[in-house]
Amino acid sequence: MKRNILLALLTLGMIACGASTALAAEVPPLVSTKWVAEKLDTLKTPGQTKIRLVEVGAKYGEGHIPGAVQVKFPSEVFDPETDHMVVGLPEIERVLKSLGVTPGTHIVLYDGDGQPHQVSRFYWTLKYWNVERVSLMDGGKTLWEKENRPLTKDVPNVKRMNFEVKYPPNTKIRAMYSPHIVNALATGDPVILDCRAEKFFKGEVFSVDKWVRTGHLPGALNVFSMASVNGDREFKSKEELQKMYSEKGITPDKKIIAYCDTGVLASHAWFVLNDLLGYKNVSVYDGSMREYANRFDTPMEPGTVYEKFPKTPIQKLEGKQ
Incomplete structure (x- = not known):
């Protein structure tokens, strides 16, 4: 009996350790359009939280990469009660919850308006708020379209998640x-x-x-x-x-x-x-x-x-x- 309990505890410890290791695994700061294209099946899978593709900009409704959700620039990137300062804790939590991400989700951001510095600003904002598993797609939608890759106007049905941001910020x-x-x-x-x-x-x-x-x-x-x-x-x-x-x-x-x-x-x-x-x-x-x-x-x-x-x-x- 004691041996079975010990084995069960050991197994649970190994699972927890594996989950922690997976969560802590680093992601590259930059991924290619090819990398994203290879993940389209995953991105389009309802309910998945492994990878979340996010278009930053104002032209999402004109066509976006399949499976992508939107962060509106500038309204969701800056604190609305300041002159273009970083968003506060309640606002960044609201945005992250709406994206349907967890602390283990690999968030991949891309520029939707041909303004790569705008997506860099949201990337910096996430890093400021201790969100580490985030990458940029190099070239944004400009390069994606040039390579004749697919776009859609379908908005994915993403379930809101309870994302608790670590405080204090970086x-x-x-x-x-x-x-x-x-x-x-x-x-x-x-x-x-x-x-x-x-x-x-x-x-x-x-x-x-x-x-x-x-x-x-x-x-x-x-x-x-x-x-x-x-x-x-x-x-x-x-x-x-x-x-x-x-x-x-x-x-x-x-x-x-x-x-x-x-x-x-x-x-x-x-x-x-x-x-x-x-x-x-x-x-x-x-x-x-x-x-x-x-x-x-x-x-x-x-x-x-x-x-x-x-x-x-x-x-x-x-x-x-």
């Missing part, structure tokens, strides 16, 4: 104005990476629906995030990516804070540096220019204020000096 990958940006400006460490196109970095254009001062943070280095992908929206080789960043002084030995307008291009840079190139100390300034450039007590280069914007008290004071 704050190491999220930078704030204070203390992180303030400290970087004062000391030069971490390195500040501007992920926008050069014309924005140099202050040559305005985007007044986002910010009213143009230019960049003092001392920032500029590498445009979208230079990391080719015309098919596939990521360039690791050698090309490493060269692109290293040539501008963005090297693995440095701590780096990436920013852009809304934290989207910055999340794309974070994915490349952290998950493709293996950098260890990269974070995203979540507020980015929507926060920084709409303040008038922060240094900018050149920091030109949009000409139609009313004079602030600080500007009036400066005019009297």
Whole structure:
């Protein structure tokens, strides 16, 4: 009798250990369209939670990969009560429950709008909230369609699951104005990476629906995030990516804070540096220019204020000096 009980306990222990090992098994940050195509039968199986394919974007209804569900961009990617900041715990749990995933599900995200940085933002959001079993499909729907792979307008019937997100979030990958940006400006460490196109970095254009001062943070280095992908929206080789960043002084030995307008291009840079190139100390300034450039007590280069914007008290004071 005792022997049977011991064997039963041993068996249960082995099952639990196997389940834990399977759950902890790492998934690659990037999968190919071919990899996804080979999993279509699984993806289309009702009730399965092994793999969940997720289109991030606003064009899901125009046609999506069979078996895919949708995360709407930007409404389900940003906290609706903030100016494009990361979603809070209740909201990310609501989104994950609606996707029908469990902690053991391999979540595969792909870009549905031809904007790969948008899907990178949701990838970063999941990592921030400690969801580890997540990958991006390289090339997104742009490449999938170019390869003449199937699309559908059928929406899969996915059962809501009770997904409990681990708290606290991974704050190491999220930078704030204070203390992180303030400290970087004062000391030069971490390195500040501007992920926008050069014309924005140099202050040559305005985007007044986002910010009213143009230019960049003092001392920032500029590498445009979208230079990391080719015309098919596939990521360039690791050698090309490493060269692109290293040539501008963005090297693995440095701590780096990436920013852009809304934290989207910055999340794309974070994915490349952290998950493709293996950098260890990269974070995203979540507020980015929507926060920084709409303040008038922060240094900018050149920091030109949009000409139609009313004079602030600080500007009036400066005019009297």
